[in-house]
Amino acid sequence: MVQKEQGDITTQFWRFLWSSILIALSGCLGNVVDAIIVGNLIGEDGVSAINLSRPVVQFMFTLSMLVATGASMLVGMHIGKKDQGRTRYIYTQSLIGSLAIGLVLSAVALLWPAEAASLLCKNEHLLQPTREYLNVMLLGAPAYMLMWALSSMVGVDGSPRLVSVAILIDNAVNLSLDIVFIKFCGWGIAGSSTATVVGHLVGIAIMMWHFRYSNCNLKLSLKHEDSWAKSWGRILSQGAPLALASVCLTLLLLCANSIVLSHTGRAGIFVFALCMNLLQIYNLFLAGTCRTLQSLGSIQVGKGDAPSLRLVIDKCLRFITIAMVITCVFVWIWPQGIAELFGCDNPTMLAQSNHALRVFALSFIPFCYIYVLMIIYKLYSYHKMALFISLALSLTVIPVLWAISQWAPKAIWYSYLVAYVIEAIVIYILHKSAHIQFKIKPSNDAD
Numbered sequence: 231m232v233q234k235e236q237g238d239i240t241t242q243f244w245r246f247l248w249s250s251i252l253i254a255l256s257g258c259l260g261n262v263v264d265a266i267i268v269g270n271l272i273g274e275d276g277v278s279a280i281n282l283s284r285p286v287v288q289f290m291f292t293l294s295m296l297v298a299t300g301a302s303m304l305v306g307m308h309i310g311k312k313d314q315g316r317t318r319y320i321y322t323q324s325l326i327g328s329l330a331i332g333l334v335l336s337a338v339a340l341l342w343p344a345e346a347a348s349l350l351c352k353n354e355h356l357l358q359p360t361r362e363y364l365n366v367m368l369l370g371a372p373a374y375m376l377m378w379a380l381s382s383m384v385g386v387d388g389s390p391r392l393v394s395v396a397i398l399i400d401n402a403v404n405l406s407l408d409i410v411f412i413k414f415c416g417w418g419i420a421g422s423s424t425a426t427v428v429g430h431l432v433g434i435a436i437m438m439w440h441f442r443y444s445n446c447n448l449k450l451s452l453k454h455e456d457s458w459a460k461s462w463g464r465i466l467s468q469g470a471p472l473a474l475a476s477v478c479l480t481l482l483l484l485c486a487n488s489i490v491l492s493h494t495g496r497a498g499i500f501v502f503a504l505c506m507n508l509l510q511i512y513n514l515f516l517a518g519t520c521r522t523l524q525s526l527g528s529i530q531v532g533k534g535d536a537p538s539l540r541l542v543i544d545k546c547l548r549f550i551t552i553a554m555v556i557t558c559v560f561v562w563i564w565p566q567g568i569a570e571l572f573g574c575d576n577p578t579m580l581a582q583s584n585h586a587l588r589v590f591a592l593s594f595i596p597f598c599y600i601y602v603l604m605i606i607y608k609l610y611s612y613h614k615m616a617l618f619i620s621l622a623l624s625l626t627v628i629p630v631l632w633a634i635s636q637w638a639p640k641a642i643w644y645s646y647l648v649a650y651v652i653e654a655i656v657i658y659i660l661h662k663s664a665h666i667q668f669k670i671k672p673s674n675d676a677d
Contacts, residue, residue, distance in 0.1 A: 300469020310532025332372030370427030
C-alpha cells in the first residue's frame, strides 16, 4: 500500500512539475526572447527600458502572489479536505480581488503616466522609452492579474496541462506580435508591451475551457458561513510570505537599478539587464519547482499525509539542484553568446558582461534554495520563519550592494552572492536556535 501511494505521488509530482516547467518556460521565453527581439529591433536602450520598468511589473506579480497564490494554496487544502463550499468561496473572492487590483493599476496609467515613469528612470535618454513601455503594461494590468489568478486556480484544480498550453500560446502570441507591432506597425517599445497584453487575453480565453469539465471545483459562489474579512485574512496570510518576498524584490530592483545606473552608466545598466534576464532562466526551474511544491504539497497538508509531503519536498530539492548545476555550467562556458543574443557587439560591454554573468550564475544558486525553503516553512506552518526569509531575500542585498558600490565598486557584481551567503548562514542559525522540526501541525490556516 505504501509503495502504491508513493507511486501515485511520483506520478502526480512529474505531471505537476512538467506542466509547471512548461508554464515557467513559456514565461521565461516570453521575457527573455521579448528582450532579445527588442534588443535587435530597437537597440540596447530598449532592453534597458524594459529592465527599468521591471519593478512595476514585479509589483503586479507581487499582488498576484498575495491574492492568487495565497488563495490557490487554500483551495488546494480545501480540495484535499473535500470542502466544496470553502473552495468555491475562496476562488470567487480571489477573482474579485484580482480584477479590482488590475483596475486600480490601470487608473494610475490614465491619471499619472509621466509620474510613474519618472519614479523608475532618472536618465533623460531612457525616460521616454520607459514611459511608453510602462503605460501600456499598466493599462493591461486587469488582463495580467486575471491571467495569473486563473492559472493558479485551474492548475491546482487538476488541469495543469491546460494552464501550460494556455501560457505557451499566450507567449507565442506575444512574441509573434512583438515583431508585427515593432517592425511592421512602427509602434516602437510600446508595441512590445501591447503584444504582452494581447497574449494574456488569449491565454485567459483558453483557460476558460477548464470550466466545461463536470468535475470542476471552481464555481462562483459568495455563500459561505465564513465572513468576508475572515476569508481574506486567510488568503493574505497564505500569500504574505511569497508576496513579501516579491515586494522586497520590487524594492531591490528599484534600488539596484538606481545604484548600478549611477555608478556604471548606460553600459552598466545594460549588463545588469543581461544578469536579470539570466535570473529568468533560473526562475524557469525555480517557478516550476515552487508551483509544484505549493500545489501538490498543500493537498498533502490538507490530507494530513506527512510521508507524502516529505516525498514531494525531496523530489523538488533534487530536481532544482540538478537544474541549477546544469544552468550554471552552461553560463560559465558560454557567457559571450548570451550577451550577443541581446544585440551586444561592443567589445568592452562584452568583456564586462562575461564577468558579470558568471558571477550571477553562482549568485542565484543560494537564492533558489532559500526561496524553496521559504515555501517549505510555510507548508509546515512556521509562518514567522517564512516571513523572515521573504523579507531577507531582497532586503539583505540592498545594503550589501550599496556598501560594495561605495567602497569596492569594481566588485559590484559580487553583491548578490555575498548577500545570499549571509542570509543562508543566518537562516541556519535561527533554525537551530528555534529547534524547528518539520511536522504537519493540526492547527493549519486552512481550518
